[in-house]
Amino acid sequence: MKIMVCPLNGPRPVSEFAYGGEVRKSPDPDTCSDAEWSAYVFNRTGSPGVKYEWWCHIASGFWFIASRDTARDVVLATFPAEVVRRGLPPAPPGATP
């Protein structure tokens, strides 16, 4: 992966972007158990696969979502951050299991 398509700025060199980790849903801190909360704070999906991730175009400070195959290092699609509120799309075609 050398070029990433930013939803705002179009294709840019990957060195202009910062990785922000997998998109994850926070449990409700008022109702969840201590175990659920610590699992949310620390645990990660460690194995390879297609993941939705936060990325930032550093030069413009624009945060967005990328769907990336972490085994092959291929970005399958990028979306503006609203998709997190609207609901993430299903895994795109070309995903390796």
Added chain:
Amino acid sequence: MFTRHDALKQGYDVVIIGAGGHGLASAYYLARDHGIRNIAVLEKGYIGGGNTGRNTTIIRSNYLTPEGVKFYDESVRLWQDLGEDFDLNLFYSTRGHYTLAHTDAAMRTMRWRAEVNKHFGVRSEAVDAAFVKRAIPSIDMSCGGHAPILGALFHEPGAIARHDAVAWGYGRGADRRGVEIHQQTEVTGIRLAGGKVVGVETTRGPIATSRVLCAVAGHTPRILDMVDLHTPIYVHPLQAMVSEPVKAWLDPIIVSGSLHVYVSQTARGELVMGASLDPYELHQSRSTLDFVEGLSSHMLDMFPFLSEVKVNRQWAGLSDMTPDFAPIMGVTPVEGFFLDAGWGTWGFKATPVCGKTISHTVATGRNHPLIEGFTLERFARYQLTGEKGAASVGH
């Protein structure tokens, strides 16, 4: 050097996944110290072909937490007579290790580490700029003008060793004691019954066993999926490179956290160099030009006279990182499933002590006292073992 076994047996007392340094050291001490010899070590590639053969071979114990200092100090002690133990030359070479400080904040951390180290009897000292210049006359103390060296943490026992030989030594020692090492044998599943390990599925057929040790570095999450264990481990590549061989000029090991460099010179004259982790998750050992350019430019900040020296090779390994930069070791909620993981960028130096403590843990079913600070359950208790300040470079 190793016995070739044509077929797997139906069952073993212990199955170790991963024939790297850690897995083979565990097999070696299980056989030598605990009398457990009916062991299969399963390796999907070849012996020592993972991070054992990809690291930059630095051995040190100048850590930050009491748990870390005691653990790595025991490892340094075990390294001393390992070559004789194996009857194999490990090229273990004590060089002294300098962690350069370019800021006041870094100097404070060096003093902190020096005091913790001395408290546990580890030889580390915070030294000033003049001391550094005397020890490494060829260094540009201003680092190109933008990162002047204020001092360093000097760790006298810092050493390097030949990493492949470590895997071969442990492997041969285990092999001679009856341990079976099966290369080209991939684990495809782990069978559980009532929350206990009962067997392992492999590409060469099933095996019955009640104890499995997972020692697979960057492949750990894939094995954990097989037993449905969730951990904080995340995987990033770590790259390294070596120069062409040049006349011996660099005796100590030099680390700069601010410049993201660690470098030593091998017995045959190559400079072995490493930097920080790649910036995002990836399960691939590809190399990048960005890495060579960035690391070379920082090397030249410290040693401008190297500008004509060529880079011969570069490579990468998969680092299983943890949030506190300490490993995850010992028993797990799955009975019979033991972890030696979370070794991120800091695992090679710990090879002997991991073998010692994990073999004890597998043999007795209880965590060795030296690894109490490294258990998986520390995260649920929010009791982290913060070693990030002792990582060789800021990751």
